[in-house]
Amino acid sequence: MDLSVTPNDADQVAAAILSWYDQHGRKSLPWQQNRTAYKVWLSEVMLQQTQVNTVIPYFENFITRFPDVQTLAAAGIDEVLHLWTGLGYYARARNLHKCAQVVTDKYKGEFPEDPELLEALPGIGRSTAAAIAAQAYNKRAAILDGNVKRFLARLHCVPGWPGQGNTLKALWRLAEHYTPQQRCQAYTQAVMDIGALVCTRRNPKCDQCPAERWCAARLTASQHDFPHSKPKKTNPVRQSTLYMLYVPNSGYLLLQRPPTGIWGGLWSLPDAKEIKNLLGQLPETEEKQHLEHKFSHFTLQAEIHLCTLNTQQNKPLSLNIREQGQRWYNPEQPDNIGLPGPIHKLLHALRT
DNA sequence: AAGTCGGGGTT
DNA sequence: AACCCAGACTT
Structure with missing residues (x-):
């Protein structure tokens, strides 16, 4: 030098x-x-x-x-x-x-x-x-x-x-x-x-x-x-299970992610643990999709479970109360919120 | 000093 | 598929 x-x-x-x-x-x-x-x-x-x-x-x-x-x-x-x-x-x-x-x-x-x-x-x-x-x-x-x-x-x-x-x-x-x-x-x-x-x-x-x-x-x-390139390391794979929980006339359940961490502050799909906290149990899955998304430092692999809730099962979710950090997302009338690209794609891929 | 945090363009 | 991009912030 x-x-x-x-x-x-x-x-x-x-x-x-x-x-x-x-x-x-x-x-x-x-x-x-x-x-x-x-x-x-x-x-x-x-x-x-x-x-x-x-x-x-x-x-x-x-x-x-x-x-x-x-x-x-x-x-x-x-x-x-x-x-x-x-x-x-x-x-x-x-x-x-x-x-x-x-x-x-x-x-x-x-x-x-x-x-x-x-x-x-x-x-x-x-x-x-x-x-x-x-x-x-x-x-x-x-x-x-x-x-x-x-x-x-x-x-x-x-x-x-x-x-x-x-x-x-x-x-x-x-x-x-x-x-x-x-x-x-x-x-x-x-x-x-x-x-x-x-x-x-x-x-x-x-x-x-x-x-x-x-x-x-x-x-x-x-x-x-020059400049010397960054030493490379292999990215880990993180696996997750996400739920597309649909309630007729309301939409899909989204939860706001914590302000720090991946997709901080954005709205995303709940995982199994979060669903269990809200419903007390896991609902019956009608269909599954696989999602893979590559971040710069890890790969996300997720099983997407599609479920529809009937009205009786709604009660634990306080349907009529807008809880902090919870919302119903209707792809036909989307809200102006931060939605991660792959989640947006999932929610809007079901066009019939 | 090392890890976390995205998505896309370029090759 | 690998590498990097008008980096900042936390641990």
Whole structure:
């Protein structure tokens, strides 16, 4: 690893990157139009571990429904999760909602400019705080997302994979080193664009890169060795039994999942234990389906039991009382709630 | 430091 | 099928 750079080098590299940005950088992304701190923040949170093209329609939906931070703060969490459904990492949506309320109440609806204050807000870490400060307020702050990690790891042949402590520390040091005092908004966008469009994971377009002449990996033809890839491990399989409990004229029973854990805050099907708590016994199954869903860190295999309850059996479920965390879901008149993709698919697959 | 938390795009 | 994506948060 070559950390023997001087401030003078950093200025030259930053100047080349800024010049590249003026010619080739992205300037028409939705959150770059009529830029506000609210739009920058919303986009940055959505873009955490999520690709640009995936985010765009969600961003548009959110801006239409919640045009400002006060509107988002005043909304119900179920509607926020509903609009977030499919984006994944639902803690982001809960933190987003909470953050909107803090900004509305504590900061009178104006996001702070200081990265340290931004980082204290829920759902905003070091890189996102810097991105908001730089993009919304043109403040000098270094970002380090996946794009920049790859770009810097190659530029200096930084060993190790970025999840490792010392590797991450070296990358942050480089990120701070190259971030210029001036035009930080453009620079920040530029390094992300270079990572996304030029210094790609495979087949990087080094001949188009403004930092080619300084790149240690390019010099040694070792672009493909950096950054080192994450050590892989096999994902476990978790098995479960879920019930599609149907009550005529009401719908399917859904339970709200606890705020933390998988599908946190979303509405899902009850498992056998939950059904037994509610009914005292397991109902007779009419039909079974198999569900397999792959998460990034485990595979879910579930047996789906279809059951219909007659009116007499309804009583233990307090049909006429809307219990906290329980609801009846009618696929023909769906509620605006957060519903995991595979559960939504199950509930809407029974079209006759 | 390691684990948890999604769903989708790309190859 | 494997790998990664505009990471944050908990343990």
